[in-house]
Amino acid sequence: MTGPAAGVATGSHDPANYIRQRDSRAGEGQARDLSYPPLPSPLTVGCYDNHTHLEIADGDDPLDYRQQLDLASSVGIRGVVQVGGDLESSRWSAEMASREPRMLAAVAIHPNEAPGYAASGTLDAALAEIDELAARPRVRAIGETGLDYFRTPESGRAAQHRSFEAHIAIAKKHDLAMQIHDRDAHEAVLETLLRVGAPARTVFHCFSGDAAMARVCADNGWYLSFAGTVTFKNAHNLREALTIIPRERILVETDAPFLTPEPYRGRPNSPYLIPLTLRFMADHLDTEVSMLAAQISSNTEAVYGSWNAEPVRQPGGVSPWDAAVDPAEIA
Ligand SMILES: [Zn+2]
Numbered sequence: 001m002t003g004p005a006a007g008v009a010t011g012s013h014d015p016a017n018y019i020r021q022r023d024s025r026a027g028e029g030q031a032r033d034l035s036y037p038p039l040p041s042p043l044t045v046g047c048y049d050n051h052t053h054l055e056i057a058d059g060d061d062p063l064d065y066r067q068q069l070d071l072a073s074s075v076g077i078r079g080v081v082q083v084g085g086d087l088e089s090s091r092w093s094a095e096m097a098s099r100e101p102r103m104l105a106a107v108a109i110h111p112n113e114a115p116g117y118a119a120s121g122t123l124d125a126a127l128a129e130i131d132e133l134a135a136r137p138r139v140r141a142i143g144e145t146g147l148d149y150f151r152t153p154e155s156g157r158a159a160q161h162r163s164f165e166a167h168i169a170i171a172k173k174h175d176l177a178m179q180i181h182d183r184d185a186h187e188a189v190l191e192t193l194l195r196v197g198a199p200a201r202t203v204f205h206c207f208s209g210d211a212a213m214a215r216v217c218a219d220n221g222w223y224l225s226f227a228g229t230v231t232f233k234n235a236h237n238l239r240e241a242l243t244i245i246p247r248e249r250i251l252v253e254t255d256a257p258f259l260t261p262e263p264y265r266g267r268p269n270s271p272y273l274i275p276l277t278l279r280f281m282a283d284h285l286d287t288e289v290s291m292l293a294a295q296i297s298s299n300t301e302a303v304y305g306s307w308n309a310e311p312v313r314q315p316g317g318v319s320p321w322d323a324a325v326d327p328a329e330i331a
């Protein structure tokens with residue numbers, strides 16, 4: 001690891017430790033800076049990353065999940081919620097969480113994946129497997145599920161709605177938290193939650209609404225998780241929402257490798273960059289970083305429970321749920 005000025009040194013990585021590569025081009029196809037940002041100065045009070053995808057490699061020399069967790073620990077990040085978006089990444093998330101004490105898992109079929117499963121007639125089978133994975137002790141949330149009217153055309157919306165409501169039922173059945181992906185579908189997401197009833201611990205991952213929506217969430221006791229987008233110049237709506245939602249309902253996340261906070265927008269994101277977003281939020285709320293970190297840590301544990309509750313499987317060791325899943329299936 002070299003000095004703070006330079007990017008984080010990458011090195012030998014184990015390709016078995018991630019299952020897909022992020023597109024190296026940015027949205028409009030222009031080249032991205034693929035170097036990892038430098039380490040921020042460590043937090044004095046630890047915190048958590050509410051939402052990350054360590055199974056997706058990014059950068060010109062990707063860090064694997066262990067390297068990312070080691071770097072995160074070195075700046076005060078106690079743990080992450082590793083989030084699946086299809087069967088493969090949900091299995092990976094559940095399995096890695098069973099081995100890694102700094103990781104808890106969320107499993108689900110992403111709203112942009114649901115139409116594909118429905119089209120191939122495999123959505124019900126996929127939902128049944130998510131229901132099975134939800135029973136694993138270090139799976140603590142159903143997510144990311146929800147609605148996305150930005151990427152999915154009209155033709156795929158019926159499948160998204162069916163999938164969303166099925167995931168709400170699975171979260172309630174297992175008394176798990178739920179992480180919502182909502183892109184350009186605020187009204188439909190709120191309508192669904194108010195009609196079918198939201199799970200007790202409902203989190204809007206990478207909140208993208210405005211002040212009015214934040215008030216509805218506050219009235220219903222739902223959590224808002226803020227990503228690096230809150231640091232973006234034009235994100236006035238997010239900063240307003242941040243001041244509206246009660247402190248007890250605030251979480252912070254990366255959605256890594258995506259949504260890297262300023263001043264490193266477009267470069268690979270990682271849980272070790274949480275301190276940047278947290279400091280920005282504390283500054284905007286005019287509060288001490290350590291106070292906000294302590295508050296968000298207790299909020300995070302209130303939603304997902306303790307990271308130390310269940311033992312992880314020791315390398316080569318056996319665990320109560322070993323019989324349930326054959327790791328060979330994971331790869
Ligand atoms: Zn995500």
